[in-house]
C-alpha cells in the first residue's frame with residue numbers, strides 16, 4: 266500500500282472503529298466542537314498562539330536524550346528517550362490540555378470539566394483552567410483519589426473542584442461516565458477536556474493532533490542527532506494519547522516499527538489486567554467503537570494495573586485500527602516488570618519515570634537486546650515518577 | 666401493523682394517552698420483574714420499557730445507576746432480560762414491550778444474533794441510548810426485517826433537521842427527553858415542552874412519548890395533555906430503593922402510583 270494514511274473519515278471512523286455513539290443531548294455539542302476543531306486547527310492565528318504556549322508555558326521542545334549508559338548495559342539497540350517528563354506539570358498530558366483550553370476560549374465556554382485516572386490529566390487541566398481563569402471540575406474515581414492523593418492536592422491548590430466518583434469500579438471509566446453526565450447537564454457553558462484519544466469523534470482525532478508535537482519533534486531530533494530515522498518506537502498505552510502522539514508522524518515511514526505497551530497487571534492469564542488490545546474484543550463504550558474488556562453479556566470488566574493512568578478497559582479507536590492493519594504491534598508488561606523498568610532507569614540514568622512510562626521502559630529492556638547496536642529505539646518517557654512515590658513505597662513495604 | 670403502531674392507533678381512537686412505565690430488569694432481584702410487569706399492565710400501563718442493566722450507564726442519574734448495579738449483582742444481563750421478555754409474552758400477547766439500554770451488550774452479542782433473539786422473545790421495540798441514527802443503519806435494518814421498531818430519543822436541543830432524521834430512521838414512537846441532563850433529574854417545564862412538541866410534530870407523524878421529570882399524577886396529566894405517551898422511570902425505581910427489605914411493599918407503591926397516574930391522565 267503506497268497510499269498516504271489519512272484516518273479518520275469525516276464522521277470519525279478508523280475502519281470499523283471510532284464514530285460517534287452518544288446520547289442525543291450531546292449531539293449538538295459534539296457538532297459544535299467538531300466545527301470549532303475543523304476551523305481552528307488550520308487557523309494560522311490559533312496555531313501561532315498554541316505554538317507560543319507550548320514553547321513558553323509548557324517548555325517545548327522536550328529533549329530527545331540518548332540514554333547511552335542504559336543502552337550499553339542492555340547491549341543492543343541505542344535507546345533515545347523523548348523527555349515528556351520534563352514538560353510543565355510532568356507529563357505529556359499538558360500538550361493536549363493547552364490545546365483544548367485554547368479551543369474552549371475561542372468557543373466562549375466558561376466552565377471546564379475533565380476526568381482523570383492518575384491525576385496527571387486532572388492536574389494538567391486544572392493548570393490551564395487556572396491560567397485562563399475558568400471554573401474547573403475534575404472527576405476522579407474514589408479508588409484513584411486514594412492512591413494519587415498528592416495529585417488531588419495539586420488540583421485543589423490550582424483551584425479545581427475534585428469530585429470523588431463512588432459508582433461502579435470507582436476508577437477512570439467511572440470518572441468518564443460522571444464527566445459525561447455533567448456535560449449533558451451543563452452543555453451550554455461547559456467544555457469537556459477529555460484526556461486521551463478516546464470518547465466520541467472528534468476527540469480521538471483532536472487529542473491526537475494536539476499530541477503529535479511529540480512525534481514531530483522526535484523525528485526531527487532523531488535525524489539531527491543520529492542522522493536517520495529510528496528503527497522502533499515504544500510507548501505505553503492507557504487510552505493511547507502519548508503513544509499515538511509519538512507514532513502518528515511516523516505512520517507512513519514503513520521501516521519504523523511501533524510497539525504500544527499495555528498493562529498486564531498481575532498477568533494476562535490471571536484476568537487482572539488492563540490490556541484490551543492484547544486480550545479484549547471490539548465493542549462500544551464512551552462514545553466510540555474499539556477494543557474493550559467486557560464479558561459475554563457486554564458488561565465492562567473491572568481492570569487492574571499498578572499504574573492508575575493505564576487502568577482503563579478501553580483504548581483509543583485509532584489503536585484498534587493500527588492493530589487490525591498490523592501497522593503497530595501491541596504487547597504487554599506486568600506490574601512486576603514495570604517496577605523493574607522503573608528501577609532500571611532510575612539507577613542507570615538518574616531519571617525517575619512515571620509508572621505508566623515504566624511499562625514502555627520494561628518492554629524496551631526486552632526489545633533492545635534483540636536488536637543491533639547500530640539500531641535506534643525511541644521510547645516515549647511520557648511522565649515523571651514523583652506522583653508514584655507513595656504507590657512504590659507501599660508496594661515495596663517501605664515507610665519513611 | 667406492529668404491536669406498537671397498533672397500540673398507539675387504538676389509544677388515539679379512544680382519545681387516550683399511553684402510560685409507559687420504565688423499570689430495570691432484575692431489580693432488586695430477577696424473580697421480581699415479570700410479575701411486576703403483569704401487575705403494571707393491570708394497573709393501566711399501555712407499553713412497557715424494560716431496562717437492560719449495564720455496567721456503565723452514562724446517561725442515567727443515580728437512581729437508575731443503582732438499579733443497574735443491584736441487577737448486575739444478580740448477573741442479569743441482556744440474555745437474561747430476553748428470557749424475561751419471553752416469559753412475559755407467554756401470558757400477555759397484547760402489551761408492547763420495549764428493551765431500553767446501551768449499545769455494548771448488543772454489539773457483543775452481534776446485531777444479527779440479537780435481532781433473532783429479540784424476535785424469538787417477541788420484543789416489539791429497542792431503544793438504545795448511545796446509538797444515534799447515523800450509526801444505527803445496520804441495526805435498524807435487521808430489526809425492521811423482523812418487525813421490531815427502533816425507537817430514538819430527542820433532546821431539548823435537537824433541531825428540525827435532527828427530528829426529521831429520527832423520523833426517517835425510527836419507528837414505533839419517538840421519545841422526547843424533556844430536559845438536558847441524566848434520568849431522574851430536575852423539573853418539568855410545561856411551556857418548554859409544549860413549544861418543543863410543536864416543532865417535533867411539524868417534523869414527524871410518529872407518536873411522541875415524553876419522559877424525564879414525570880414523577881406523580883399531576884406531572885403525568887400535564888404531559889398527557891401535550892404528548893401521545895407519558896414515560897415514568899426513576900419515580901417507580903425510587904419505590905424499589907426505598908423498600909429493599911420489603912419488595913412487596915415496593916410493588917404495592919409502584920402499582921398505586923401508576924393507578925393514580927392512569928386516573929389523572931384519563932380524567
Ligand SMILES: Cc1ncc(COP(=O)(O)O)c(C=O)c1O
Pocket residue numbers: 356357358382383384385386460461462501502503504505506507508573574575619621622647648649
Ligand atoms: C505519565 C502518563 N503516561 C501515560 C498515561 C496514559 O495515557 P495515554 O495512554 O493516553 O498516554 C498517563 C495517564 O494518566 C500518564 O499520566
